[in-house]
Amino acid sequence: MPNIANDPTRKSWINVPENSDFPIQNIPFGVFITKEDVITIGTRIGNSAIDMGALQQLGYFEGIDLTDDMFMQDTLNDFISDGKKTWRLVRNRLVEIFDSENSKLRDNKKHKDVVIFDVKDIEMLLPVQIGDYTDFYSSKEHATNVGKMFRDPENALLPNWLHIPVGYHGRSSTIVPSGVSVRRPNGQTLPADAKEPVFGPSKLVDFELETAFITTDANLMGEPIPVDQAEEYIFGMVLFNDWSARDIQKWEYVPLGPFLAKNFASSISPWIVTMDALEAFRVTGPEQSPTPLPYLQQSGENAFDINLQVAIKPENSEETVVSNSNFKYMYWSMSQQLAHHTINGCRINSGDMMGSGTISGSTPDSFGSMLELTWGGKNPIILSDGSERKFINDNDTVIIRGYCQNDEIRIGFGECASKLLPAIEIK
Ligand code: MN
Numbered sequence: 001m002p003n004i005a006n007d008p009t010r011k012s013w014i015n016v017p018e019n020s021d022f023p024i025q026n027i028p029f030g031v032f033i034t035k036e037d038v039i040t041i042g043t044r045i046g047n048s049a050i051d052m053g054a055l056q057q058l059g060y061f062e063g064i065d066l067t068d069d070m071f072m073q074d075t076l077n078d079f080i081s082d083g084k085k086t087w088r089l090v091r092n093r094l095v096e097i098f099d100s101e102n103s104k105l106r107d108n109k110k111h112k113d114v115v116i117f118d119v120k121d122i123e124m125l126l127p128v129q130i131g132d133y134t135d136f137y138s139s140k141e142h143a144t145n146v147g148k149m150f151r152d153p154e155n156a157l158l159p160n161w162l163h164i165p166v167g168y169h170g171r172s173s174t175i176v177p178s179g180v181s182v183r184r185p186n187g188q189t190l191p192a193d194a195k196e197p198v199f200g201p202s203k204l205v206d207f208e209l210e211t212a213f214i215t216t217d218a219n220l221m222g223e224p225i226p227v228d229q230a231e232e233y234i235f236g237m238v239l240f241n242d243w244s245a246r247d248i249q250k251w252e253y254v255p256l257g258p259f260l261a262k263n264f265a266s267s268i269s270p271w272i273v274t275m276d277a278l279e280a281f282r283v284t285g286p287e288q289s290p291t292p293l294p295y296l297q298q299s300g301e302n303a304f305d306i307n308l309q310v311a312i313k314p315e316n317s318e319e320t321v322v323s324n325s326n327f328k329y330m331y332w333s334m335s336q337q338l339a340h341h342t343i344n345g346c347r348i349n350s351g352d353m354m355g356s357g358t359i360s361g362s363t364p365d366s367f368g369s370m371l372e373l374t375w376g377g378k379n380p381i382i383l384s385d386g387s388e389r390k391f392i393n394d395n396d397t398v399i400i401r402g403y404c405q406n407d408e409i410r411i412g413f414g415e416c417a418s419k420l421l422p423a424i425e426i427k
Contacts, residue, residue, distance in 0.1 A: 001084075003276050005091045008408035011100040014116070016046035021403050021412020024098055027091045028271035028413075029076055029236070032122040039125065041071040041079065044271055045098055049117045052094075058111055060097055060104075064089045075129045076272070080216045080235045081350040087235065087274060124179065124270035127238075128214055128351040130172035134341060135210075135242060135262070135355035137166040138332040140286070142360040145372045150250065162290060165332040165340045171263040172353065178416045182243055182265035184394060184423040189247040201423035202245035202261075204377070204391045207398045208358040209310050209368030211327055212240040213334050214272055218348040225348070227298050227339035231275060233348065234334060239269035239308075239400045239416040240355050246371055246391070266355075269400070269416040277411050281305045281404040283328050292336070295343055302333035306413075308359060308402045310368070312383060315395040320383040322373055325359050325366045327402075394422040 005027055012024035022028065022044045032049055033039045040053035053072035055061065061071075066086070070079055079086070097105050105111055137143055140157070143166075147156030160166065176182065184205050188197045218233035219225050225233060242262065249261030285303035306327035313319035332340075337354060358368040367373045370391045374380055377390035392398060397419040403412030 001088045003088055003092070003279070005088075005095045005276065006279060007095075008280075010095060012045050012098045013100045013102075013106045014045045014048050014098055019410060020046050021410065021414050022046055022271075023409055023411070024095055025409050026273060026277050026411045027094050028273045028277070029079070030127045030271045031074055031076065031125045033125060034117060034122055039074045041073060041076060043094055044119065047119050049119050049122045050094075050098075051115050051117065054115045055097070058115070061090065061093060064093060066090075074125065075351070076127050077129055077351040080128065080214065083216060084232055088276060091274065091276060124177055126175070126177050126268075127270055127272050128353070130175055130351055130353045131349050132352045133170045133172040133175060133266075133355070134167050134352070135170045135258075135357065136332065136337050137357040138330050138337065139357055139360050139368070140331040141329065141362055142358040142368060142372065145360060145367065149371065149376050163292065165296075165337045167337070167341070167357075168257045170258075170266070170355070174263055175266045175268060175353070176418070177270045178267060178414075178418060180267070181419040181421050182267065183421045185245050185248065185260065185264040186423050186426050187245060187248040187260050188251055190251045197251060202248050204246035205420060206244045206246050206370045206391050207310060207400075208242035208244055209308055209323060209325055209400060210240040210242050210356045210358055211237050211306065211308070211402065212268060212353050212355045213237050215338070215348050215350065215352045215354065217350045218338070219342055221347045222345040223342070224295070224345060225338055225342045227296060227335050230335035230338040233338065234275050236272040236274040237278065237413070238272055239402045239413045241267040241398055241400050241416050241418060242355055242358070243267065244369070265418075267416050267418040268353075269402075269413045271414055273411065273413055278304050278306075278404060280406060280409070281411070285328065285333055286331050288331065295339060296336050298333065298335060302335055303328045303330060304404070306402050306404050308400065311399045311401075312389060312392070313397040313399060314383060314385060314387060314393065317383070317385040319397075319399060320381075322370075322381055323365065323367060325361045325368050327356070327359060329359060329361050329366075330356055392420050394420060396420055
């Protein structure tokens with residue numbers, strides 16, 4: 001199945017503002033609700049949201065083998081289940097419909113009125129029903145920084161780290177789309193020099209700059225996914241803020257790893273950008289030494305050049321960019337993560353989500369968490385309004401942005417923005 005949707009010379013009859021994350025070469029997938037309370041699967045070009053359920057009803061997907069209500073659903077799971085061939089056929093068809101040379105929908109005002117919405121007039125919902133959520137820990141720079149702070153500066157990386165894409169199973173129940181506020185968690189912490197824990201709102205709420213990938217049905221229980229086939233099962237990627245409570249984390253994480261410090265909230269950007277759309281931005285990942293075991297070995301370009309940025313916006317004030325990082329810094333590739341995840345026969349389903357782990361670069365301005373940016377609170381960041389941050393304050397909004405850019409096109413993710421509300425009072 002050829003991928004014609006990436007042609008960088010193609011123009012759309014829908015206006016695309018300069019530097020938009022969503023040119024006609026992107027065609028991401030999401031779920032939105034209109035002002036009339038209609039929920040639909042859709043895509044986006046420029047600042048226009050496109051109702052794919054309406055397009056299907058009007059016959060625009062004729063000739064593609066789809067169930068009748070494929071796009072009139074409130075999740076993408078069934079579409080994702082159909083596999084890469086269907087994703088390509090649909091993406092290819094969408095670029096044909098919106099190609100500046102194609103008059104069929106362009107010149108049909110009646111159809112356009114029910115298909116196209118201004119993004120200001122819709123609300124984005126969670127794009128998939130996430131069955132299982134796994135978070136990796138695949139940035140060497142992040143793992144080294146955290147190891148230095150939480151354990152031993154001399155032996156920051158644990159001995160397994162260079163051999164295994166380390167991960168843990170999270171919870172999908174508290175993953176929310178961009179725009180939904182989250183609450184500062186309450187929990188147990190052990191104050192410095194104290195012998196007994198105390199209870200109360202976390203004092204050290206942090207963001208984690210991550211991306212996540214969404215999978216399709218990949219394997220039967222018991223069957224691993226070979227590393228060189230893993231990408232076939234990755235539908236696409238989103239931006240991901242894996243909210244973390246560092247004081248709760250520090251007290252609880254030994255010996256079984258993260259628990260309540262992580263599962264109170266995680267935010268994702270609502271448009272899933274397909275791996276097909278990211279194809280032009282493949283790059284070689286970092287050199288892996290020692291050489292991984294054979295089931296994790298791959299050659300070629302398995303990393304993606306995705307610029308990532310984090311900003312903090314206090315209430316009633318301007319935002320300040322606090323980090324600029326890049327997905328290409330990741331030590332372990334998504335294929336290696338998926339191959340490792342299934343090497344024991346673990347089953348992967350349509351709509352599962354895998355977080356990359358915090359993505360830190362090598363320089364202090366590219367670290368992917370406040371924990372690292374302020375080095376555990378020792379070096380506060382001064383925001384543009386003059387206020388100081390060691391971690392995230394109540395009513396701050398954390399905004400993650402991400403995009404790929406070459407000489408010809410820009411493919412972006414939009415934003416993952418969420419506000420931290422004060423903790424619920426517990427007596
Ligand atoms: Mn994380």
